[in-house]
Amino acid sequence: MTLTANETVLLKVEANRLFGRKKLMSFGLPAIVIAYLTYIAVAFDVPGLTQRFEVDNARALVADSYSYKTHIARDNRSGEITAAIEGERKGTYPDGTAPEWVTLGGTETVIDLGDSHVVTYGADNFVSYDVPGYGLITAQPSRSKGVQAVLPTATVPEWISASKNRMTITTDAGRLTITRNRTEVFRYFTGWELFFFTLDSPYSGLGVGEVMSRALGGEHAEIWQNFWTNKMWRHADVAWAIFETILMAFLGTMGAAIVALPLAFLAAKNFTPLVLIRQATRRFFDFFRGVDALIWTIILSRAFGPGPLTGALAILITDTGSFGKMFSEALENVDKKQIEGIQSTGAKPVQRYRFGVIPQITPILLSQILYYLESNTRSATIIGAITGGGIGLLLTQAMITQKDWEEVTYYIVLIILMVMIMDWFSGWLRRKLITGDESGH
Amino acid sequence: MTDQASSVVDIRADYMAQVRRKRMMDGIILVVFIALMVTGFMIADDRNAGGFWEGLHRIFDFPKEVLSEAIEKIAELPANLWKYLPSLIETINIAAASTLLGAMLGMLLSLLSTRGMAKWPRLIPLFRRIMDVMRAVPEIVIALVLIFIMGGGPVPAMIAIAFHTSGALGKLFSEVNENASLKPVEGLQSVGASWAQRMWLGVIPQVAPNYLSYALLRFEINIRASAILGFVGAGGIGYELRNAMSWGKGQYDDAMAIFLLLFLTIVAVDQLSSVVRERLTHGKTQKVAS
Incomplete structure (x- = not known):
């Protein structure tokens, strides 16, 4: 079979047209994407971001997420010296004790900041800071005369900010701040402070081996109690918050499935011949899904107040819409033959549904429900941040203080782990239940 | 017997x-x-x-209060709808831009983590774990941190949603990739095409309809997410909603307008995306049949 000249020309035209369209696609699509992103950059004022970007905030956040500082402060009126981790009451050393790099003396307190940086609190509020490679800085703060700083050089280096009432010396080793009423120095350490035991616990500062051997020696309950009620990290509260978040997701997802299943029959073409009921149910689902979880959360929190129940109900209502839609689609795809088979044995309608329909749709339903369970764990974190429940609330609370970034990091790590574990768990359950179901029938 | x-x-x-x-x-x-x-x-x-x-029994009190006030001031509704249209557009833009960026990054990650297509086959598990972590991070976590660093506005929300989206889409995309034929890739390799060329010319044309379908589904989800993030200070209609809510009584007509806009947008995108997705999958079966 040979092609006539006419057909060849036609084929050529066709091919050219295809190539033309391909060319248009391969150049047009990236062009549209770039154009849209440029528009977004202008509309969102991305160039202005460099001005709004707060480098100090970013630096504080990053530094605080993996390190902590220990404050050694002296009240210049009473002469009292306190050592506190992060300057918080919860992390204060008991009176008369201090970390080992601080030597408490009767009149003189020597603070070794490491790398030969030494700060000395002397008598009569006298302060000296020996900076290697620069010299000895001294100050004699008093209520009437101000800080009275003496620097070894005539020009003030940029890492020192000095005025009559306040002097701040920032070095790699730490920071010394002197005002009329207060002298404070802090030193940075890597790690999360007091993660296991706070300073008032008898186990604080002991090594892992020591604590383990004591635990084996019969103190495990007490050790656990000390860890669990840690005032700084509040492990018990955090565990409870995570439980609450998972509870919200569980109640919401399962509740939605229970509500949606009977309604889905009303929305399926092959079970509800009446167009009116079917359409009404479907619009019902669309409405529940369309009014977002955010709006449901707002409406429900007015009635029930903030808390996990509100979050669970918000998830329940939104997902009733989603599940209703998916379940009714699954119901429309069921095989008629099995139902007829059941019917031929003289089964009543309820029995027909139970033995003819439910076994067919169970695997689909289960896999969708479990998928939503995982996704709702994430939603519950977000809803919790708005409605005030679970780990989402702890996260926003820690962020509002703008200094507990190590706790924020801790919560973020926990949230990611929680979601990943739920993801793994729902996948495992899905495989287990669905394959188990098939072999069972 | x-x-x-x-x-x-x-x-x-x-x-x-x-x-x-x-x-x-x-x-x-x-x-x-x-x-x-x-x-x-x-x-x-x-x-x-x-x-x-x-x-x-109080569950309908608040909707009733809002509705009655909105009905009282029904004449102002069109003006209010118009007033909040720009912030709605911002919300949609956040969702669209983050879906676009997330899809691009997700595409890259999925190609790098599919056997037979990966540029560095040894690093497949690494890229998979990266996607798992990205998927597990709720948007609000990144958004709150970024709001602290860069101040409120649409950009933190966009980055936060894009981050999560690339993980979520990356996983779906890699499932699509596993079903793609490797023959075009091998053919391209035999004529000396680079990795990028093999992917762009050999894989993407096969999987593009499915990618698009998943991206549309994600766009729908991201509109909701960007409304929620607005509520915690990331701009858009969620932010306006929080303001209208905090003003309380007397401003419920504003809240009603925002509710309406959000509801209509979600329903419209929902319907639109299901129609387009239907066409995308339907068109493919037709091609196979012909």
Whole structure:
């Protein structure tokens, strides 16, 4: 079979047209994407971001997420010296004790900041800071005369900010701040402070081996109690918050499935011949899904107040819409033959549904429900941040203080782990239940 | 004969025992499930500021209040809708831009983590773990951190949603990739095409309809996400909603307009995307048939 000249020309035209369209696609699509992103950059004022970007905030956040500082402060009126981790009451050393790099003396307190940086609190509020490679800085703060700083050089280096009432010396080793009423120095350490035991616990500062051997020696309950009620990290509260978040997701997802299943029959073409009921149910689902979880959360929190129940109900209502839609689609795809088979044995309608329909749709339903369970764990974190429940609330609370970034990091790590574990768990359950179901029938 | 009869009886007894066991297992699972639901509900009810039963009859109070005020000021509704249109557009833009960026990054990650296509086959597990972590991060976490660093506005929300989206889409995309034929890739390799060329010309044309379908589904989800992030200070219609809510009584006509805009947008995108996705998958089967 040979092609006539006419057909060849036609084929050529066709091919050219295809190539033309391909060319248009391969150049047009990236062009549209770039154009849209440029528009977004202008509309969102991305160039202005460099001005709004707060480098100090970013630096504080990053530094605080993996390190902590220990404050050694002296009240210049009473002469009292306190050592506190992060300057918080919860992390204060008991009176008369201090970390080992601080030597408490009767009149003189020597603070070794490491790398030969030494700060000395002397008598009569006298302060000296020996900076290697620069010299000895001294100050004699008093209520009437101000800080009275003496620097070894005539020009003030940029890492020192000095005025009559306040002097701040920032070095790699730490920071010394002197005002009329207060002298404070802090030193940075890597790690999360007091993660296991706070300073008032008898186990604080002991090594892992020591604590383990004591635990084996019969103190495990007490050790656990000390860890669990840690005032700084509040492990018990955090565990409870995570439980609450998972509870919200569980109640919401399962509740939605229970509500949606009977309604889905009303929305399926092959079970509800009446167009009116079917359409009404479907619009019902669309409405529940369309009014977002955010709006449901707002409406429900007015009635029930903030808390996990509100979050669970918000998830329940939104997902009733989603599940209703998916379940009714699954119901429309069921095989008629099995139902007829059941019917031929003289089964009543309820029995027909139970033995003819439910076994067919169970695997689909289960896999969708479990998928939503995982996704709702994430939603519950977000809803919790708005409605005030679970780990989402702890996260926003820690962020509002703008200094507990190590706790924020801790919560973020926990949230990611929680979601990943739920993801793994729902996948495992899905495989287990669905394959188990098939072999069972 | 008697032998056979006894074996039938045996089989029946065996079967009935199995059925009983299964029913019992089902019953136990059901009881445990109900117990979990009830205790879970009771705990949640206990931890809530207001109880479920006291709150139940008040559930319509707030919608009624909002609606009655909105109906009172029905004349202002068109003006209000117009007033909040720009912030709605911002919300949609956040969703669209983050879906676009997330899809591009997700595409890259999925190609790098599919066997047979990966540029560095040894790093496949690494890229998979990266996607898992990205998927697990709720948007609000990144958004709150970024709001602290860069101040409020649409950009933190966009980055946060794009981050999560690339993980979520990356996983779906890599499932699509596994079903793609590797023959075009091998063909391109034999003529000396680079990795980028092999992917762009050999894989993407095969998987583009499915990618687009998933991206549209994600766009729908991201509109909701960007509305929620607005509520915590990331711009868009969610931010306006929080303001309108905090003004309280007297501003409920504003809240109503925002509710309406958000609802209509979500429903419209939902319908639109399901139509387009239907066409995308339908068009493909037609091509195969012809």
